[in-house]
Amino acid sequence: MSLGRQWNGCQEAQVVDSHGHTIRALAYTQLVGTLTTGMDVHLNSTALDRGLGTGGYAMIVATHTAQPHQGRRPDSHGHLVKARYTPTQAMVLGVDEQESEHHDTMREATSLDGMPVITTDLHSALPAIVTGIEQGWTKTTPPTIAYVMTDGGALPAWFSRTVDTLRSTQRITSVITTGQAFGGDFEAATLHTGLLAARHVVRADIAIVIQGPGNLGTGTPWGFSGIHVGEVINATHILGGHPIAALRLSGADARPRHQGISHHSLTAIGKVALAPATVICPQLPADTWFTDLFTANDTLAADALSTLITRQIADLRDQAPHHTYIDQDLTPALHTALHHSPVTLSTMGRGYTSDPLAFLAVAAAGLWAATHIN
Structure with missing residues (x-):
């Protein structure tokens, strides 16, 4: 075994199996211990064997020579067990449990006090939403942004290099x-x-709530992990926050159910979200800077895409009239910021130039939220 890249809580490795094949693997070092070159490891390659979107990794679940941390983070005194009753269950200190220094704060916390909460389907939207917030932010001090990660995708936040980069650069x-x-x-x-x-603990100006990497979809009306968007809207409303829905859009997805507004967004916002939310509806400009983004490789041309999205939004308004629908212009400045994003933008294997609307649409929600904070 040889070692590759390392980032917060993760270690890449190249592992040679019993058949002499080299496998790209990933270890969560706080769960399985520190890796060293040449050690023997146990792999879980089930998703990799099926070609699923796990980042192209087999997962290292144990080593022969290293002593694992047995799922307890070295600095943790808590008793909150996550990934419960799995071989890699993790024991952590919950912000809301009795041993936490924040327990008294959390015990008294009952309201979000109107805090904007942006939610959407895919983890890949996170850096684009942050970019939108930065574009719309006018106060002298930088925004305090909390990323609240749900368990619909990856369980360990360590897996996401996007989160690691956004966190380490204080975005x-x-x-x-x-x-x-x-x-x-x-x-x-x-x-x-x-x-x-x-x-109440982070004192965030804005919270972004999205599942971790590894969206699950089955091609059925209700069988997808992004359905959590509706539940986030409901929870935010119950707690006195301001839920803001960012639509999952695409002009390049070959699957009809994800063209224009994805059926994931239409279902989660239109049927699951019983509480009212602000739904940000990007307005596709006819300007050259926008239409030039669409190449022959796109499934739909800009004008056909605009017609489709207009119809989908009208249908969504009829289905869920309790929401507030906001038309948000897409701007050249937003495009420039996304095009030069220091965090690599990629969704379903497509970068910004391959599917610009996927990132512009969610960035528009961040832009609107930043310009409408009390």
Whole structure:
């Protein structure tokens, strides 16, 4: 075994199996211990064998020669167990449990006090939403942004190099992992306490709530992990926050159910979200800077895409009239910021130039939220 890149809580390795094949593998070092060149490891390659979108990794679940941390982070005195009853369950200190220094704060926290909470389907939207917030932010001090990660995708926040880069460059202030997800700056038992921690512990100006990497979809109306968007809207409303829905859009996805507005967004916002939310509806400009983004490789041309999205939004308004629908212009400045993003933008294997609308649409929600904070 040889070692590759390393980032917060993760270690890449090249592992040679018993057949002499080299396998790209990943270890969470706080769960399995420190890796060294040449050691023997046990791999879980089930998703890799099926060609699923796990980042192209087999997962290292144990080593022969290293002593693992047995799932307890070295600095943790908590008893909150996540990924419960799995071989790699992690014991962490929850921000909301009795041993936490924030327990008294969390015990008294009952409201988000109107805090904007942006939610959307795919983890890949996170850096684009942050870019939108930065574009719309006018105050002299930088925004305090909390990323609240749900457990619909990856459980360890360590897996996301996007989160690691945004966190290390201070473009997001804190990561809060909720439910069965773990590895954030703060751990929370539920989505609700994660939101309350964003407001009362992190003191966030804005919270962004998205699942971790590894969206699950089955091609059925209800079988997708991004359905959590509706539940985030409901939870935010219950807690007195301002839920803001960013639409999952695409002009390059070959699957009809994801062209224009994805059926994931239409279902989660139109059917699951029983509480009212602000839905940001990007307005596709006819300007050259925008139409030039669409090449022959795109599934739909800009004008056909605009017609489709207009119809989809009209249908969504009819289906869910309790939401407020906001038309948000897409601007050349937003395009420039995304095009030069220091964090690599990629969704479903497509970069910004391959599917610009996917990133412009969610960035528009960040832009609107930043310009409408009290």
